[in-house]
Amino acid sequence: MSYIISGIQQMGVGVKDADEAWKWYRKYFGTDVPVFTEKAEAGLMLPYTGGQPRNRYAILAMNMQGGGGFEIWQYTCREPQPSTFDIQLGDYGIFAAKIKTPDARKAYDYYQANGVKCLSGVHRVGQGSLNFFAQDPYGNVFQIVEATDWFQNRKQLTGGIYGAIIGVSDIDAALKLYRDVLGYDEVISDEEGVFSSLGQVPGQKNPMRRVLLRHKAERAGAFAPLFGRSELELVQLKGGHEPRKIYDERLWGDLGFIHLCFDVRNMEELKTQCAKAGFPFTVDSSNSFDMGEAAGRFSYVEDPDGTLIEFVETHKVPVMKKLGWYLNLKKRKPTKPLPRWIIKAMGLSRVTE
Template sequence: MEKRKVICGVQQVGIGVRSVEEAWPWYKDVFGVDIKILGSEGVAERMLPYTGGKPQPRYAILVINLRGGGGFEIWEPKGRELNYIQFQPELGDYGIEVCKVKSRDVRAAYEDMKKKGVNILTTPTPGPDGKEHFFIMDPWNNMFDIETDDYCFYNEDKNTGGNNGATLGVSDMDKSIEFYGAIMDYDKVEYDVTGVFDDLKGVPGGQYKMRRVMLTRSKPIEGPLSQVLGTSHIELIQRLDGEGVPAPRKLYEGRLWGDPGFIHLCFDIRNMEEVRKAAAAQGHEFVCDSGKDFKMGEADGHFTYIEDPDGTLIEFVETFKIPILKKLGIYLHLENRDDSKPLPAWILKCLRFMRSK
């Protein structure tokens, strides 16, 4: 059978932190990401263009919420001084500005987070699609958008699910729409609106006039892990020029990959060579390539990166092996499975046995 590009969905957003031990308990409590797929201490040797030209020690974990959605790759650089962003990021700055999170009940999630003392930026308000959402800030100045979304893989008693995509600042909206549509298959425009928006009041940069475009996929979800990852979307924001409007800034300019903030947006894929061809056809060659022999903790796979038109790092991961019942030495091997067919739900639900209390 002829191989084809399969984009299974958003696998995770990478979050650079000072301490995994400090950050994960907060994300687990607030977002319910209590399933640790992997944890790995080692050296990032294959990201040299983004790590100052030399390998960088790090500790990283990948955690998910089994209700459904992408995960968080929480990334802690080791053995070096961290370079924190020196300004308050605002909507329209170039890079990953906001991590989106699914919620079955936005108002209940809002009340839960209020009780937990979370820094809430806005109240639940309809967005351009008519669905309520609200914004929060974590203790490390990262923004999250809690969105109404009824997707559910495993029905747990949580008001939030997993990652639902991201909001990215861009300089040329039409070029970015083409990029995310042609390579990642986020080719369906859910809305394309311009103005100053009530649902962004209270969000840094929300006071500026901007163009907002929400992209989703016209294809149904597919791939071995697609039932866990679920649906997702990408919101693009272009800040428009005007009197008193500051020029957008690059969120990672002068900083290394892994420094605090959202370091990448990662897509789970099948058939890396076909993804490479699709990216190259759009003029975006791989900037980092692990090769097929890459191991991260208990998982095996092949990762690559490209830059979007504004230099934001986009990761592709083709997963070959992940633990299912690690204590019993049971692993899930994906290399020789149907690239488009979802794995049986009962197999993926075994991930619940990897829950962290």
């Protein structure tokens, strides 16, 4: 069996106060269902944590309307560090997280009315969807993108994670990972220039090439109906600002977008194919890794510019923790989605204000 990518499971974001950040993400992105909350030692990420295990507090939260979740990540053993420079679009790494919405204009109006900082108006680039840019209180940039595929209608203005905008030094080299391994094989737009529609997005005045990618094939696997479709935008600067690595001289887990995570099955085959493509695993938990309320195997690769992509093969996941109901996914057919009622049952642990 070949490997299976079921969709974007979550975007990792490093913050100073995970509980405070989650409250904001619940209100404005609807990620109000906790899959796990855990305080533990991150002992397997030594290549990215200065060679030392680090204590952390993490929350994995989902929006049950559809899309990926957030892994909200906080160091508890050290003060998480901000970038020493002003990050711009085109710097190497995850510049922005994409959030899906059923109606970009309604979401924009709501954000405006509630004091969320919007960096652009609602616009469309090439054949892409209506979208706008916004910023959370911690300086992280989000692109709110109109989408049509939903797991269920909860009358929320947004779903969860829909993708990412990633700065690269060479788009053609980066495609060897994002297209050939991750399956983003459909080019929606490929444009070069200066984009006035970016409004006040940092770096908007630099000439750049922007390539918007989606995947032709439907994703398969247990949670594929919830994760839904997704898109990635690769940005390569063509002058102006000299790009830098967003996490230059910082640790994984410091402030900002720390990784983009995909839910997968058949990790061994994925490991083989990543190595053949020139992207060997840099971290691999090898067996099932216990995350308290959930368990699985995780691994990491780097894109050509060092951006971290995580893979998680979920083995155990809570459905209704209060009743002790957990799913063992190792016994399921890898391509078969879970019954929708089981996925919806996870929403019973929703946190309301």
